[in-house]
Amino acid sequence: MTFPSKATHQQTRAHNAALVLRALYDFGPISRADVARLSGLTRTTVGDVVGVLIDDGLAREIGRGPSTGGKAPILLELIDGARHVIALDLGEFVFRAALMDLRGQVQRTIERPVTGVSGDEAVDVVHELIDELATGSRETLLGIGVGTPGIVDAATGTIRSAVNLNWQDLPLADILRARHGVPVQVANDSRAAALAIELFSGRRSTNLVAVKVGRGIGAGVLLGGELFHGDGFGAGEIGHVVVDDDGAECRCGRFGCLETVASSRAILLRTTEAANEQPDSPLGRRLAASGELTLDDVQVALDAGDETTRRIVVAAGRFLGRMLAGVIGVLDVERIVLHGSVAELGDVWLDAVRDEAHRRALRLLAGDVVIERAAPIGDLVLLGASAVVLTAELGLSVGR
Amino acid sequence: MTFPSKATHQQTRAHNAALVLRALYDFGPISRADVARLSGLTRTTVGDVVGVLIDDGLAREIGRGPSTGGKAPILLELIDGARHVIALDLGEFVFRAALMDLRGQVQRTIERPVTGVSGDEAVDVVHELIDELATGSRETLLGIGVGTPGIVDAATGTIRSAVNLNWQDLPLADILRARHGVPVQVANDSRAAALAIELFSGRRSTNLVAVKVGRGIGAGVLLGGELFHGDGFGAGEIGHVVVDDDGAECRCGRFGCLETVASSRAILLRTTEAANEQPDSPLGRRLAASGELTLDDVQVALDAGDETTRRIVVAAGRFLGRMLAGVIGVLDVERIVLHGSVAELGDVWLDAVRDEAHRRALRLLAGDVVIERAAPIGDLVLLGASAVVLTAELGLSVGR
DNA sequence: TGCCTTTGTCAAGTATCTGGACGAACTCCC
DNA sequence: GGGAGTTCGTCCAGATACTTGACAAAGGCA
Known part of the structure; x- marks a missing residue:
């Protein structure tokens, strides 16, 4: 029963000021005139906003740019620090x-x-x-x-x-x-x-789902350029959707959650089982040596072409892909980005995710979906x- | 690479005018002062907007309301026609x-x-x-x-x-x-x-997923009070997500889509099979009489307590519930509304959907989700x- | 009846966008 | 080298729409 809130002049200004800032952020160095063209604002308004930004120390003029037949534009840039x-x-x-x-x-x-x-x-x-x-x-x-x-x-x-x-x-x-x-x-x-x-990878998408696959599995859902939280702030909590009918118990208390089959824990659990069954395999020896397997060990085994490991990793990827097919069906997003420790496992895993997601999602939609690893831009x-x-x-x- | 568009005074006005209109729509008859309180707008602005609405013939004054200790308010109402x-x-x-x-x-x-x-x-x-x-x-x-x-x-x-x-x-x-x-x-x-x-059922939800389950299956996704379309205008096309690994061919060309197991077609296909296998069952006789089964026949068999029919309907409902668990995980919406011919089948089906969705979605999220049939407000x-x-x-x- | 409250409106003020105009600065061409 | 044309940034007047304060009308309450 909450009623939407009113619109004010300040909001208009804030929106337009943000537009100018973002133009500097994404396209700077850039002239006032180009910002105006990009945003649809008048040069007057842009000049006004830029004045405030310069006063606030957020932007500065860095000299003249090349002329295109008239007065040379003054280039502006954001002051990163x-x-x-x-x-x-x-x-x-x-x-x-x-x-x-x-x-x-x-x-x-x-x-x-x-x-x-x-x-x-x-x-x-x-x-x-x-x-x-x-x-x-x-x-x-x-x-x-x-x-x-x-x-x-x-x-x-x-x-x-x-x-x-x-x-x-x-x-x-x-x-x-x-x-x-x-x-x-x-x-x-x-x-x-x-x-x-969305902000730092140099590529803007209005709609984006970013899935973190590590010890846990969770997604961030970005719709219309803004984070979507859901009614109970639980949007993207896909790790605890049950996907395996006769799955193992999850730390959340139920059985067969996505986390129990596709997280790093799940992969390590399964590779450790396999290592115990085959003590002479590379993973078996690794386990005996260190007492505990890590994703690095899995990576090494994968790179060495170990078939058992490959099967385990592919199975984990396929479970995630299945979930992503549902996401594509519901949201029809054009881009799904994967990150987290499991996403580092490489193409064996990624191909499994992609293949399963594409096979299970409506062709018309899935054809356009890009499923990719996050660019290595840091933590x-x-x-x-x-x-x-x-x-x-x-x-x-x-x-x- | 599209840049967001600028904000203008007209947009501010349009937003606030819409707010006033909506107040009249949802809460009328209502006074200008109450609209102001509800929307946060000043009485001046509301009075101004209401003037335009009255000029446009969209609203009218219908006399005085009860005083609360001061001048009695003039009640306004939307002119429906x-x-x-x-x-x-x-x-x-x-x-x-x-x-x-x-x-x-x-x-x-x-x-x-x-x-x-x-x-x-x-x-x-x-x-x-x-x-x-x-x-x-x-x-x-x-x-x-x-x-x-x-x-x-x-x-x-x-x-x-x-x-x-x-x-x-x-x-x-x-x-x-x-x-x-x-x-x-x-x-x-x-x-x-x-x-x-959202608009006509007398109950506003900012976030809502409405699933139509008939010959096909599709959902409408309403986020923040607005329809969400997705990048390729395919948001909500959940009917063609593959959910059954060894499923039948779908009209979309793939196998095991949700439609092949949960739509009215799927239910009728399965009940017809059962009727053919058991010609002496109520459904078998019905099939023999009419040559083709309809959902009404299924409803009758269901009401009569036919176990085979019940199992088929429950299985269909469970497949849908499984998909809804994914929806809840991704969007954490507080309300999911079901409609379409299959949704008319009654509580046997609805309970199966609910049960499966709740069993498969994170408890924390699923606990708050209401899954219900659409109110009978018309087509x-x-x-x-x-x-x-x-x-x-x-x-x-x-x-x- | 007098005081207080509430409603709706008016007028003045303010914030912000718009549009036209203009000087500055640059290119191009003769 | 100079004039014409173009582009940039800014100034100013104007328009739009919200805000604030004030006030009369209309009601309740003692």
Whole structure:
């Protein structure tokens, strides 16, 4: 029963200002006249907005560009270091934090192991990380972005539940804002990563699904250039959809979730089984040597052409592809990007995903879908955490 | 590489005007002051907009309401018959057309069988239907809305392909607009139906998936109060996602699509098989008598407690539920509405759908999801075709 | 009856986009 | 080298639409 909100002049201005900023961001160096052509705004308006951006230190003139038959244009560029963002990735075993500029260029990274840490103690670790990075860049600090597993109410910045940290309904954004005095954005890690791909991979898609396949499986759904959260902030939580009728128990309590068959855990479980059955195989010897298999071991076995490993990896990929076929059917997105540790496994896995997704989705739609690995632009969760801040504060991924 | 478009004063005005109109639509009779409170607009702005609405004949004052301690408010209401819409449902066997008012109240309905009709001939039938309904209501005609199966480019009103009518890349909106001189909207039938449920069922959901389960299966995806089309206008085309590994051939050419196991065709195919195997069963006798089974026969057998029929219907429902679990995982919508001939089968089917969807979706998400049959508000495709026009012309389902 | 509240409108003010005009700066061609 | 034409950036007047404050009309309450 919520009623849509009214439109105001400020919103109009904010939208158009974001448009100009984005033109500089994506197409700079660029002249005012070109920004006007690109955005449809008048030169007058663009000039006005640019004036504000220059006053704010966000943009600068860098001299004349080539003439096209008239007065040479004054080229403008965004000042990448004009603002900074502190981005955090609250991983399962380690909290990582980075100080980044407007382009997602990392200035400094620090991290703390958090095994055994939980509750208020974990919040204190977050504070420490921020304090350490904030020293010396308080003036330019645009905001703090947090990427974390679990269900996150992005509107209020409340973490609904993060099992391993024993956080429940923690208003992390409020807590951090109160202590550090800058805007704070909190987002689910997979969703943040999706925004990072949109903002930093040099290629804009209005609609995009980015699937993180690691120990867990989660997707970020970007529709119309904006993150889609769903009614309960659970959009993209595909890891716990049941896909295997006689599957194993999942950490969520049910059986046969996608995670139990397609995550890194699933692959390692199965390769370990195989290694135990065949102690003389390469994987068997690797297991005996180290006591535990890792995805690197799987990669090595895969590269060596081990058939059992290949079958396991392909099976995992096919399960994911099956899920993606459903995603394509429901959303008809033109681009699905895969990332996370499992996505690093290479073409054996990727081809399995693609093949299964294409075989199962309506040809008319699937023909256009690009399923690809994320470009190696860095830690996507960290980048995403900063992308969320950039989007919220500067409107760097405006839709429409 | 398309750049978002600029914001203007006119858009601001249009948005706010739509807000006022919607307040009248959803909450009327209502005073200007209450509209202001509801929308957040100032009384001044609301008064201004209402003035225009009254001038346009869209609203009227209907006297004073009860005072709450001050001057009694002047109540306003929408004039339901102020405008009319011609809605068309281009069904597989019959084209149906209706003249409706702003509330979706049907003034007149006509139809033409179109078996064997295709190409330009079919377009002529559309023209005829419109001409017949338009006589006498030219002045109040707001627009024409068309609901049709197949892939439709809703932005341009072009039908990409409608197999049975032999239409390919037909710019139907342009054709109808040229001939009849009013705005035309064309939409996929399932998507149109979703908008009808949103607009006419008396209950607003920002996010909603409406699945039409009949001879075909398709969904309309409503996100943020607006229809989501997908990059290739194929969002919601879940009927041709492969769900059955050793399934039968589908009319789309592949094997095991959702339609081959969950549509009315699938149910009738299976019950007919069963009837042939057991000629003495109720269904067997029914088949022998009429030569062909219908969903009504299935309904009768179901009501009579026939176990074979029940199993077939439940199996069909479970396949759909499985797909819905995926939808819930991807979108986390709070409400999924089912309609179409199969959805009329009753609780045996609905319970199977619900049970399977809930069992397979993440508990946290699935717990909140309501899966329900559409309220019996009329022909959803016709209503939807008109809803698309009302949305486009009056902004009756504004988001944000 | 007098005071308070609420409604609807008016007038002045403000923010922001629009469109025309103009000087500055550059190219091209004679 | 100079004039014509083009393009850029800005200025200014004008238009649009929201905001704010004020006020009369209309009602309740004591």
